[in-house]
Amino acid sequence: xxxxxxxxxxxxxxxxxxxxxxxxxxxxxxxxxxxxxxxxxxxxxxxxxxxxxxxxxxxxxxxxxxxxxxxxxxxxxxxxxxxxxxxxxxxxxxxxxxxxxxxxxxxxxxxxxxxxxxxxxxxxxxxxxxxxxxxxxxxxxxxxxxxxxxxxxxxxxxxxxxxxxxxxxxxxxxxxxxxxxxxxxxxxxxxxxxxxxxxxxxxxxxxxxxxxxxxxxxxxxxxxxxxxxxxxxxxxxxxxxxxxxxxxxxxxxxxxxxxxxxxxxxxxxxxxxxxxxxxxxxxxxxxxxxxxxxxxxxxxxxxxxxxxxxxxxxxxxxxxxxxxxxxxxxxxxxxxxxxxxxxxxxxxxxxxxxxxxxxxxxxxxxxxxxxxxxxxxxxxxxxxxxxxxxxxxxxxxxxxxxxxxxxxxxxxxxxxxxxxxxxxxxxxxxxxxxxxxxxxxxxxxxxxxxxxxxxxxxxxxxxxxxxxxxxxxxxxxxxxxxxxxxxxxxxxxxxxxxxxxxxxxxxxxxxxxxxxxxxxxxxxxxxxxxxxxxxxxxxxxxxxxxxxxxxxxxxxxxxxxxxxxxxxxxxxxxxxxxxxxxxxxxxxxxxxxxxxxxx
Ligand code: ADP
Numbered sequence: 001x002x003x004x005x006x007x008x009x010x011x012x013x014x015x016x017x018x019x020x021x022x023x024x025x026x027x028x029x030x031x032x033x034x035x036x037x038x039x040x041x042x043x044x045x046x047x048x049x050x051x052x053x054x055x056x057x058x059x060x061x062x063x064x065x066x067x068x069x070x071x072x073x074x075x076x077x078x079x080x081x082x083x084x085x086x087x088x089x090x091x092x093x094x095x096x097x098x099x100x101x102x103x104x105x106x107x108x109x110x111x112x113x114x115x116x117x118x119x120x121x122x123x124x125x126x127x128x129x130x131x132x133x134x135x136x137x138x139x140x141x142x143x144x145x146x147x148x149x150x151x152x153x154x155x156x157x158x159x160x161x162x163x164x165x166x167x168x169x170x171x172x173x174x175x176x177x178x179x180x181x182x183x184x185x186x187x188x189x190x191x192x193x194x195x196x197x198x199x200x201x202x203x204x205x206x207x208x209x210x211x212x213x214x215x216x217x218x219x220x221x222x223x224x225x226x227x228x229x230x231x232x233x234x235x236x237x238x239x240x241x242x243x244x245x246x247x248x249x250x251x252x253x254x255x256x257x258x259x260x261x262x263x264x265x266x267x268x269x270x271x272x273x274x275x276x277x278x279x280x281x282x283x284x285x286x287x288x289x290x291x292x293x294x295x296x297x298x299x300x301x302x303x304x305x306x307x308x309x310x311x312x313x314x315x316x317x318x319x320x321x322x323x324x325x326x327x328x329x330x331x332x333x334x335x336x337x338x339x340x341x342x343x344x345x346x347x348x349x350x351x352x353x354x355x356x357x358x359x360x361x362x363x364x365x366x367x368x369x370x371x372x373x374x375x376x377x378x379x380x381x382x383x384x385x386x387x388x389x390x391x392x393x394x395x396x397x398x399x400x401x402x403x404x405x406x407x408x409x410x411x412x413x414x415x416x417x418x419x420x421x422x423x424x425x426x427x428x429x430x431x432x433x434x435x436x437x438x439x440x441x442x443x444x445x446x447x448x449x450x451x452x453x454x455x456x457x458x459x460x461x462x463x464x465x466x467x468x469x470x471x472x473x474x475x476x477x478x479x480x481x482x483x484x485x486x487x488x489x490x491x492x493x494x495x496x497x498x499x500x501x502x503x504x505x506x507x508x509x510x511x512x513x514x515x516x517x518x519x520x521x522x523x524x525x526x527x528x529x530x531x532x533x534x535x536x537x538x539x540x541x542x543x544x545x546x547x548x549x550x551x552x553x554x555x556x557x558x559x560x561x562x563x564x565x566x567x568x569x570x571x572x573x574x575x576x577x578x579x580x581x582x583x584x585x586x587x588x589x590x591x592x593x594x595x596x597x598x599x
Contacts, residue, residue, distance in 0.1 A: 005190075005197040012189030013182070020181050024174045031170060035163050036136065040123050043082075043138040043156045050076060050084070055145040056152045062094075069095030083157040087113060087139075094152065107155075112139040116153050125160065134160040199227045203234055215242035265335075265356030268342075271349035273297045273315060285356050287330035303329040307337070311352065314339040318350040324359065334360045375546045379422055379561070383415040390415075418558060425562040429545070432569045439481035439573055441598045446476040446510050446523070453489050454508065457497065464502045468493075472510040478523045479598045484570045491563040492527040492590050498557040499588070500531030512596065521596040522576075528589035534582040542580060543568040575599060 054072045059065040069086040076084045077097030086095040091108025093101040107113050115122025116139040123138040139155035202219045209217045215238045222228040259266055265282035269275050278293040286304060293301070298311050306325055314321050318341030325335050336357040341350040390408045398404045431437060447470075454461075454468045461468045478485075489508070496506035506529045513522040534542060538549045546561040548554040554561060571578045574594050582588035 002197055002201055004200065005193045008193035008196060009186070009190045012192065013186055016185040016189065017182055020178050020185075024178055028167070028171060028174060032163075032167055035167070036125070036160075039136060039158070039163065040138055043123075043136070043158060044121055044140065046080065046082070047138060047140045047154055047156055050156075051140070051142045051154060056086075056142050056154075058144040058146045066094045066101060070101065071095075073097040085155040085157070087153040087155060089117065089141075089151055089153065110137070112137045112155060113153060115139070116141045116155075131159065134164065136160055196227075199231060203231060206234060206238070210238055210241065213245065215239075215245055265354070267293075267354040267356070268344070268351060269298050269311060269315065269354065270344050270351040271315065271347060273299065276344065276351070282354075282356060285333065285335060285358055286327070303327075310337065310339065311354070314341070314352045318352065332360075333358050334363050372545060376426060379546060380419065383419040383422070386415040387412050387419070414558075418555075418560070421558070422560045422562075425560045425566065429562055429566055429569070432566065432573070435573075439484060441479050441481055443477050444480050444482055444485065446478050446525075447472045447474055449482070449485070450489070450508055450510060453486065453493060457490070457493055460494070461497050461506065464497060464500070464504075466497055466500055466502070467505045468497075469505065469507045470509075471507065473512075476510060476512060476523070478594060478596060480574055480594060484573065488567050488570050488592065489525070489527070491567045492592070495559075495563060495590075496527055496529035496531065496588075498559065499553075500529045504530040504587075506530075513593070520599070522593050523596050525592045525594070526589050527592070528587060530587040533584040533586055533588050534580065535584055539580055539582060543578075 054076075057065055057068050059068070073084040073086060073095040074097050076082070082097075084095075084097045085093060085107070087093055087107050091106040091113065093099075093104040093107055095101055096104060111124040111126075112122035115124075121138070121140050123136065125134055125136050127133070128135045135157050136159075137155055137157050139153050141151060141153050143151050199219070199222060206217045206219045217238060218235050219231045221231045221235065259277065259279045262279065263281060265285040266277060266279045267275060267282050267286075268277035275293045275296060275298055278288075278290045280290075282293075283289055286301065286307075288301070288303075299308060301308055304327055307327065310321065310323060310325070320341070321337070321339040323337045323339075325337055327333050327335055336359045338355040338357075340353045340355070342353045344351045390412050394405060394408050398408060450470045450472055454470050458468055493506060493508065500506060506527070508525065508527050510523060510525045513524055515521045534549055538547075541547045542549070543564045545565045547565075548559065548561045568578055571592060571594070575598065576592060576594035578590060578592045580588060580590050
């Protein structure tokens with residue numbers, strides 16, 4: 001039971017108790033008073049009857065008078081059972097039904113006597129020590145039978161024992177009634193308190209749950225009274241809190257997913273060095289999980305000594321920092337680090353926000369680009385220098401010897417052709433890399449297509465007495481960009497012819513690879529030769545730009561060193577793969593695998 005309900009019940013019971021008690025006391029008192037008054041009136045009436053029946057005697061002899069009155073008192077006592085006392089105006093007892101008047105005190109000072117002397121009638125209630133109980137005394141002043149100056153006082157005394165015992169009974173009944181009333185009042189007040197406190201209790205427990213952020217709770221709204229009003233207000237509050245919380249949660253999740261999916265590492269550190277946020281990309285870049293980091297000090301990032309030093313400096317001196325740092329854990333990376341001082345919610349001092357970006361790839365690309373530019377310049381310089389040198393020699397006089405002039409001019413022509421091819425290949429490569437011309441996929445009848453390719457190169461092959469052979473099943477189709485596929489195969493077959501000594505063999509074979517359940521169907525085209533082969537150490541690099549195993553040989557065969565890198569690019573644009581297997585002195589085979597249908 002709630003304290004409040006207990007209090008309320010107690011309060012009700014105290015109130016009811018007090019009013020019932022007051023009513024009881026009032027009732028008891030007035031009952032007692034009424035009873036005593038009735039008794040007094042009754043005794044006064046009896047006194048008058050007694051006086052009428054046996055008036056105060058007109059006797060001069062006091063002894064005689066006294067004995068008469070004594071007799072009268074005794075007689076009356078026998079009839080009515082009440083003590084009667086006859087008293088002189090000066091207080092002397094003249095006759096008494098219960099005692100001998102000679103032994104009795106002067107009664108002049110008794111209250112009832114005083115009152116009777118003054119007003120004619122008097123009464124008093126006193127405790128009688130002789131009888132050990134409360135007595136009521138009533139007295140009246142009477143004249144003698146002849147109405148002369150002789151006067152006296154007659155007094156009746158009666159025990160109040162009977163009245164008192166009936167009063168006691170009444171009190172007992174009253175107390176019992178009171179008790180019963182009290183018990184009923186207790187039950188009723190408990191029920192009343194319950195009806196008041198139950199909604200309160202419900203609301204209290206609802207409010208407590210709201211304090212624990214459970215805003216789905218609602219209380220029964222009840223009637224139109226204040227309680228109902230309060231319940232409605234509480235429900236409305238819960239509703240609006242829930243809405244707000246939902247919105248905050250939504251914002252939070254939105255923000256969380258932004259932070260999680262952002263492609264930069266984000267780390268927040270409070271002014272006292274505690275990591276408060278550590279996103280997924282930071283996990284990737286710095287190698288520790290959120291669980292290991294959030295809530296701990298940044299100094300625990302032991303693997304990154306330089307980063308820790310940088311953070312320390314930023315916390316001590318909050319200014320923006322931009323820095324590039326190489327980290328070696330979990331792997332070697334070049335990180336671009338931006339540190340911004342920022343206020344955290346609820347803190348006065350500045351914390352810091354760290355944004356990390358992996359720039360290894362960008363830097364690598366930049367390096368590759370500048371290397372490429374250097375390579376291109378170098379590659380272009382060689383033929384230009386040759387053209388220039390021979391032209392100068394011709395001008396210096398070699399022109400006059402037709403033999404020499406012809407051979408020099410032939411060299412100039414060859415070098416210009418090379419230059420042309422080189423520029424052509426560079427442009428081609430840049431076009432492919434920048435994806436300026438999208439591929440046009442069409443179904444290609446492979447047997448026909450490969451036949452045409454070999455035909456185009458047959459003259460070249462024949463010059464070196466190389467056998468060109470095509471092996472492909474009839475009706476094999478492939479979805480590809482016809483021109484680009486032609487470029488790929490031309491390059492591969494031409495390389496085969498170039499790097500195969502006279503009398504060798506270059507073979508092109510195409511087949512379909514049956515796919516497993518969820519794999520796509522592939523077409524494998526293998527260009528193999530019986531040429532010089534490629535040393536093992538060079539195999540991984542032959543697809544790089546300008547990479548040649550044997551520079552001189554490549555030059556003499558008119559190569560640019562760009563063919564295979566163009567092939568690789570074009571293959572990737574077709575969502576395919578290319579690899580090479582080779583044995584020096586035996587031959588090479590380039591294995592091209594393309595999806596039968598483009599995704
Ligand atoms: P290049 O224009 O020099 O032929 P490529 O990119 O086509 O340039 O080839 C790169 C290098 O790979 C060549 O210089 C050569 O050393 C090697 N190579 C390519 N194809 C073959 C082959 N079929 N047999 C042996 N070596 C080859």
